[in-house]
Amino acid sequence: MSTDLQPGDSPLISQLRQGLRRDQIARAVHDIGAGWQRRELWMTLALHDVRKRYRRSKLGPFWITLSMGVMVLALGLLYGQIFGQDLHDYLPFLAAGFVVWGLISAMINDGSQAFIDAEGMIRQLNAPVSIYAYRGLWSTLIAFAHNIWIFFAVALWFGVDLNWNLLWIPLAILVLLLNGLWMSLFFGLLSARFRDVPLIIGSVVQVLFFVTPVIWRPEMLPGRALMLHLNPFYHMVEIARAPMLGQPPELEHWLVVLAILFVGWAITLFFYSAYRWRIAYWV
Amino acid sequence: MASITLENVSVSFPVYSASTRSLKNRLIQSATGGQIRADATSQRISVVQALQDINLSLQSGDRIGLVGHNGAGKTTLLRVLGGIYEPNSGRVAVKGSTVPLFDISLGMDQESTGYENIILRGLFLGLTRQQIKARMDEIADFTELGDFLSLPIRTYSAGMQMRLAFAVSTSVVPDILLLDEGIGAGDAAFLNKARERLQRFTERVSIIVLSSHSDELISNMCSKAVLMEHGRILCYGPTDEVLERYRVLRG
Known part of the structure; x- marks a missing residue:
């Protein structure tokens, strides 16, 4: 637990020192593990979240699919014209990118709200707090499972070469979700304490959408390749998009994403060890 | 112990x-x-x-x-x-094992049916889906809600929702029970039945802390x-x- 607060010492700083204490780390790891054990609970909660949004509408959750379809078609036709692209290649590329981007951005945006939204439950339920991060990820995954059909429809229509590389997709999604988990825990924690963080994250993610090659192709940016390769989201999108378009996986993208995974988890474990027990006080 | x-x-x-x-x-x-x-x-x-x-x-x-x-x-x-x-x-x-029962209707979803809410509420209390299904009949009987259990609980009166929450919450016996302001439940006729159940429930709990x-x-x-x-x-x-x-x- 914690030391007493010394006068003149900011509580945030004094708690920070606990991030490296072994018992605190063990507790944080236990919280994440015990959260996984309660998966029946958070899977049900996530399902209810999704259903609640579309309850009593005729199409239900298929609105997710439909709105993604409208988006891809409209943007595809528009930007295909602007960029002078052949729709046979461009539309599948856009659909794949959009679906993957939807997954990544929702993981970050929902993740930062994970603890804030669960305020009432956190203060009344003696469950590991990590269940709220899992819950957000699961509803994101449900939305993704609805969206990916848009890609397959477009891919079949334009005769994209769907080959054995498709088998890389589940692995890529798994790695993205593991990244999403640390992002939810980390940004969720930060947002619970500083309520501007979700707003900042929201606008940064919006900018990243345009900076990351989702609606434009990496080849369209010949001179500034460095800016592209320094963008972690480019690599995250690419590990899932490439196999969708039938391309073999590229080592560079995978290495970068795995590096993000390890560094991200190391930082998150430190902060989660130090501040996890404060979440109930903050929300 | x-x-x-x-x-x-x-x-x-x-x-x-x-x-x-x-x-x-x-x-x-x-x-x-x-x-x-x-x-x-x-x-x-x-x-x-x-x-x-x-x-x-x-x-x-x-x-x-x-x-x-x-x-x-x-x-x-x-x-x-x-x-x-x-x-x-x-x-x-x-x-x-500790169960805090501060708000017995915590986590109930207005748009879901009575049965779905029994499962949801049971999961909150730490039961598995299987364990809840095993108790489902007993809980459903106790609530006396009959066919209403297949309707969304937003169609229920406050008292009916309370019955449901009460029935599920008292179906798990923890070692330690933490209560804030006690558990209230429904109309007079139901209250007798509830008192009986509450007594049987609390007798089996090792430690109760009641505020x-x-x-x-x-x-x-x-x-x-x-x-x-x-x-x-x-x-x-x-x-x-x-x-x-x-x-x-x-x-």
């Missing part, structure tokens, strides 16, 4: 106003931190001391009532016992009581004595 031990437990809440919660102010303050560092803590965040040096030891069979004014720290103490708040200092050792403003409820249910004031334990002993002292305190 369930047991709870608290040693020198203190809990304090930082009170964040809108301005201390914003990152902008935090950054600006850090930048100018050099000047105001001497009294930085007191300026930035006011701290509410909710619990102070609590020592308490509970064994199997204990029925403890928490009494005290509003804001005396009763609910905070219950949350510490339930593991929701980890204290700032001191040690908490809890042995046994309430009702002297009657406390003296009916609890063998010992704790009187709290300003986050401290004022006295701890047999219910009658503690309640008497509380009456004197209130004037």
